[in-house]
Amino acid sequence: MSTKAPVAPVPPRTIREERLARDGKKRRPSPHAGVNPLREGLRLERVPDPHVAVLFGATGDLSHRKVFPALAQLWRTNLLPTDWALVAIGRRPYDDGTFRMDIAESLHKNCRVQLDEDAERQFLDRVFYHRGDFDDDALYDTLTAKLEDMHLEHDTKSNLLFYLATQPSAFPVIVGQIGRCGLDHEVHAGGWRRVVIEKPFGRDLGSAIRLNREVLKVFRETQVYRIDHYLGKETVRNLLVFRFGNGIFEPLWNRRYVDHIQITVAESLGVEERGAFYEETGAARDVLQNHLLQLLSLVAMEPPATFAADALRDEKLKVLRAIAPPTRQEVARDVVRGQYDKGWVAGVQVKAYREEDEVDRESETETFVAARFEVDDWRWSGVPFYLRTGKRMAKRASEIAIQFRDVPHRLFADANTDPQPNLLAIRVQPDEGILLRFGSKVPGLGLDIRPVTMDFTYGTAFSTDAPDAYETLILDAMLGDQSLFTRADEVEAAWSIVTPVHDAWLDMPAPAFPNYAAGSWGPEDADELIQRDGRNWRRM
Amino acid sequence: MEGGSRAMGAGAVRSTPMNAPATVGQPMLRWQSRAKSIDGIAAELGRIWSAISLTAEGPEGDERRVAARSSVMNLVVIAGRGEVGERVASIVDGLSGRHPSRTLIVTPADPDGPAWLDAQVQAHCVVPSDNAPETCSELVYLTCGGESGQHLSGIVAPLLIHDLPVTVWWPGEPHFGGRSARELLPMADRIVVDGSGWSGDGLPGLVDMAELPGRFDVEIADFAMLRQARWREAIASTFDRPALLPYLGHLDRIEVRYAASDGAPGMANVVRPMYHVAWLASRLDMTVVEPVKAGTEAWSGYDGLLRHGRRRVPVSLRPVESTAPRGTTLIVELHATRAGSQLWVEVTAFADGVVVQASLDGQPMPERHFTAPRKRESDLLAETIETPGRDPIGAAVLDMAARLVA
Numbered sequence: 001m002s003t004k005a006p007v008a009p010v011p012p013r014t015i016r017e018e019r020l021a022r023d024g025k026k027r028r029p030s031p032h033a034g035v036n037p038l039r040e041g042l043r044l045e046r047v048p049d050p051h052v053a054v055l056f057g058a059t060g061d062l063s064h065r066k067v068f069p070a071l072a073q074l075w076r077t078n079l080l081p082t083d084w085a086l087v088a089i090g091r092r093p094y095d096d097g098t099f100r101m102d103i104a105e106s107l108h109k110n111c112r113v114q115l116d117e118d119a120e121r122q123f124l125d126r127v128f129y130h131r132g133d134f135d136d137d138a139l140y141d142t143l144t145a146k147l148e149d150m151h152l153e154h155d156t157k158s159n160l161l162f163y164l165a166t167q168p169s170a171f172p173v174i175v176g177q178i179g180r181c182g183l184d185h186e187v188h189a190g191g192w193r194r195v196v197i198e199k200p201f202g203r204d205l206g207s208a209i210r211l212n213r214e215v216l217k218v219f220r221e222t223q224v225y226r227i228d229h230y231l232g233k234e235t236v237r238n239l240l241v242f243r244f245g246n247g248i249f250e251p252l253w254n255r256r257y258v259d260h261i262q263i264t265v266a267e268s269l270g271v272e273e274r275g276a277f278y279e280e281t282g283a284a285r286d287v288l289q290n291h292l293l294q295l296l297s298l299v300a301m302e303p304p305a306t307f308a309a310d311a312l313r314d315e316k317l318k319v320l321r322a323i324a325p326p327t328r329q330e331v332a333r334d335v336v337r338g339q340y341d342k343g344w345v346a347g348v349q350v351k352a353y354r355e356e357d358e359v360d361r362e363s364e365t366e367t368f369v370a371a372r373f374e375v376d377d378w379r380w381s382g383v384p385f386y387l388r389t390g391k392r393m394a395k396r397a398s399e400i401a402i403q404f405r406d407v408p409h410r411l412f413a414d415a416n417t418d419p420q421p422n423l424l425a426i427r428v429q430p431d432e433g434i435l436l437r438f439g440s441k442v443p444g445l446g447l448d449i450r451p452v453t454m455d456f457t458y459g460t461a462f463s464t465d466a467p468d469a470y471e472t473l474i475l476d477a478m479l480g481d482q483s484l485f486t487r488a489d490e491v492e493a494a495w496s497i498v499t500p501v502h503d504a505w506l507d508m509p510a511p512a513f514p515n516y517a518a519g520s521w522g523p524e525d526a527d528e529l530i531q532r533d534g535r536n537w538r539r540m
Numbered sequence: 541m542e543g544g545s546r547a548m549g550a551g552a553v554r555s556t557p558m559n560a561p562a563t564v565g566q567p568m569l570r571w572q573s574r575a576k577s578i579d580g581i582a583a584e585l586g587r588i589w590s591a592i593s594l595t596a597e598g599p600e601g602d603e604r605r606v607a608a609r610s611s612v613m614n615l616v617v618i619a620g621r622g623e624v625g626e627r628v629a630s631i632v633d634g635l636s637g638r639h640p641s642r643t644l645i646v647t648p649a650d651p652d653g654p655a656w657l658d659a660q661v662q663a664h665c666v667v668p669s670d671n672a673p674e675t676c677s678e679l680v681y682l683t684c685g686g687e688s689g690q691h692l693s694g695i696v697a698p699l700l701i702h703d704l705p706v707t708v709w710w711p712g713e714p715h716f717g718g719r720s721a722r723e724l725l726p727m728a729d730r731i732v733v734d735g736s737g738w739s740g741d742g743l744p745g746l747v748d749m750a751e752l753p754g755r756f757d758v759e760i761a762d763f764a765m766l767r768q769a770r771w772r773e774a775i776a777s778t779f780d781r782p783a784l785l786p787y788l789g790h791l792d793r794i795e796v797r798y799a800a801s802d803g804a805p806g807m808a809n810v811v812r813p814m815y816h817v818a819w820l821a822s823r824l825d826m827t828v829v830e831p832v833k834a835g836t837e838a839w840s841g842y843d844g845l846l847r848h849g850r851r852r853v854p855v856s857l858r859p860v861e862s863t864a865p866r867g868t869t870l871i872v873e874l875h876a877t878r879a880g881s882q883l884w885v886e887v888t889a890f891a892d893g894v895v896v897q898a899s900l901d902g903q904p905m906p907e908r909h910f911t912a913p914r915k916r917e918s919d920l921l922a923e924t925i926e927t928p929g930r931d932p933i934g935a936a937v938l939d940m941a942a943r944l945v946a
Contacts, residue, residue: 036776036779036788037825038772038775042772047773047910050906050908078912082909083906083908155906
């Protein structure tokens with residue numbers, strides 16, 4: 001997003017500017033209007049201002065697998081400022097040297113493109129370890145002093161990016177301590193302060209509101225970057241280009257032509273070593289509330305007036321608000337939950353969820369959820385959106401499928417086969433790409449119609465050297481571009497849809513779990529959910 | 541002309557499919573054949589994709605299906621000499637995974653001899669990732685002897701894949717007023733050149749090139765301009781600071797220093813330094829009062845005068861003795877005065893990038909470093925291909941550069 005965000009149009013201010021505008025001539029942005037005219041047309045990714053990043057939870061899995069590799073890639077591609085440093089905060093007893101060795105090992109394992117020796121050394125030389133407990137005042141007092149020294153030593157102009165890659169329970173504590181030490185205060189001559197917060201942001205509507213309140217006591221909304229890494233994926237970003245950069249699709253993108261939309265986020269993995277976390281979370285909180293509803297809002301939103309962050313988020317928010325929170329009867333009818341039993345995935349026998357480590361043997365946590373929602377607005381009224389996500393499904397596949405309506409009249413009455421409705425499938429992962437299905441006559445004397453596909457795959461049209469979602473998002477946060485981050489009201493709107501589901505489940509009898517075999521596409525009830533409307537889930 | 545080409549040869553003379561396993565990311569020659577006529581080349585190109593032997597052995601002995609042709613554009617390269625063609629071929633080969641194209645490398649030869657045509661037809665494939673099918677693109681080396689080398693449109697046009705954009709890459713010194721340009725540019729969407737490689741100071745070439753959009757519907761990409769991207773980022777970043785932005789409207793001097801070896805006027809190509817000035821002047825809506833003129837003394841460089849509102853802005857290009865390649869930008873220096881307050885900005889090249897130093901009323905501001913490793917031709921070509929469509933900023937810079945020279 002960072003490279004493409006245009007400069008917001010500036011209204012004419014002087015008589016000459018008005019005359020030029022009237023004559024249809026493009027007005028140069030004037031330096032007096034607060035717009036840097038040298039910025040326009042620069043094709044390079046912008047390099048963020050010098051700053052210190054402060055990473056809480058630096059010894060955790062997320063930091064090792066995602067955050068450090070993303071930062072290293074940004075360093076490798078010269079997208080981090082040379083005047084940059086990172087303070088890694090964790091509880092484990094490391095010093096700078098041992099922590100850097102630990103990070104180097106993670107980089108070797110998790111980087112999509114390995115750094116050369118020099119680049120890796122330069123990157124690691126900028127990483128400093130700071131030990132402490134998140135709720136200990138002393139940690140923040142010493143951190144404050146350390147940051148002051150670092151600003152002088154690394155010439156980072158008091159710019160600070162806090163990154164909270166910790167357990168969600170630590171978010172309010174850390175933010176509160178940052179506020180106590182005044183580290184959130186932006187300095188007049190530059191010196192921005194931003195905070196990146198990992199999901200899950202709350203576990204229901206009430207807790208999300210409370211957490212937003214705590215965060216916004218310290219930071220302004222413009223300083224807060226709530227990450228949903230799905231929004232940084234190349235295909236998801238391309239969805240906006242696909243919809244609003246092509247003239248032929250948008251006219252079809254409405255209730256008149258679309259029969260229904262399916263969004264699937266399927267994982268073949270189980271809960272791995274995250275049994276305890278997953279027990280408290282479940283599929284609805286882990287994926288439905290964020291990834292699925294974010295994808296839905298991107299698919300369903302109206303074109304924003306500009307590509308500015310708030311314009312984009314305003315439109316997404318309207319979609320979420322157009323989905324009525326489900327009643328208990330609607331949850332019983334339109335939402336299906338499941339939990340995987342043992343089974344076979346990719347030729348390997350795997351355990352049932354209840355047999356996983358740190359999981360209750362009588363767990364009622366859902367590892368699968370499917371739901372039918374309607375977006376009650378002018379564009380989508382009456383078009384169902386079917387969403388599903390699950391663990392230990394037949395394969396890892398994420399996709400948005402727009403199923404178009406059938407042709408209004410069967411013209412080829414003599415044909416042996418009827419034409420199938422057109423389908424547009426946007427594959428998010430793997431094999432990122434876009435597929436369009438349409439009917440074609442089978443060559444021959446008869447009149448057979450067979451569906452054929454036009455298939456665009458990123459991997460063959462472009463090289464697969466696309467940035468990881470975390471690279472995109474971290475760079476955007478450093479540049480101050482909030483387009484791909486969720487706003488407080490968006491988070492709350494999403495919870496207002498998902499919380500009634502949880503509330504209804506609490507009132508229902510204990511589910512008959514497990515109800516789907518690992519390696520399948522979920523419980524039979526999920527099939528019935530969509531078959532009831534005379535439709536089927538897409539085979540993937 | 542097409543008929544003439546057909547009459548020149550007897551079609552394919554040899555073909556060699558190659559089935560060795562491919563390595564991910566490593567382009568591999570999968571097909572090579574030869575033809576002596578346009579029809580022969582077209583037939584060979586067709587045969588590549590119908591050949592059953594285009595299944596190759598995978599790394600574990602399994603059979604891997606090679607993908608059908610994958611092309612995102614036609615790339616026509618005018619290679620003045622044979623060695624240029626080979627260098628260009630290796631660059632294009634490296635891009636086959638990222639930007640598969642039908643590439644025609646055209647080398648005119650023996651202009652006074654009889655008309656003849658000799659073509660090597662190749663398919664280069666790359667496996668973009670594990671388990672992905674191979675992506676293949678075509679490369680045709682065309683050597684055109686005698687009169688045929690003077691009528692390039694008749695040779696190139698029948699070999700283009702229609703509906704795909706046509707990029708003409710003209711390494712070396714293009715003759716924009718010549719017959720080749722007149723023949724090829726009407727069918728091109730974009731022409732790619734490297735102004736920093738032109739002879740003398742390179743400035744007359746800028747004037748000729750700036751006239752192209754008026755004659756043809758063609759976009760221009762100059763590697764010399766693309767190489768300055770990080771410089772621009774560095775200069776622009778200085779004025780991202782709200783306190784410094786107003787000074788941009790009050791520039792009163794622009795100086796660019798470039799590498800030279802003996803300081804004699806006209807001996808170093810100054811296209812790149814000129815682009816710096818032209819970029820600033822066009823972005824800031826300046827007008828040319830006096831075009832730049834070369835001084836008569838050694839090491840005097842070039843001087844000109846711009847107008848910014850009511851303010852006159854002297855500009856200079858100054859040679860500095862340096863071991864860097866001649867014409868390389870070493871320093872861009874800006875000076876601004878606003879309400880008695882003075883801003884000085886200096887952007888200096890270092891080994892792997894540029895450093896920005898600035899001072900306001902004599903008070904130094906923190907330095908900023910921008911890493912910018914020197915880009916290879918393959919990087920620049922890839923970048924050109926990746927940013928299709930109109931580049932109004934680049935066009936304005938070229939237009940301003942031409943006005944600064946005229």
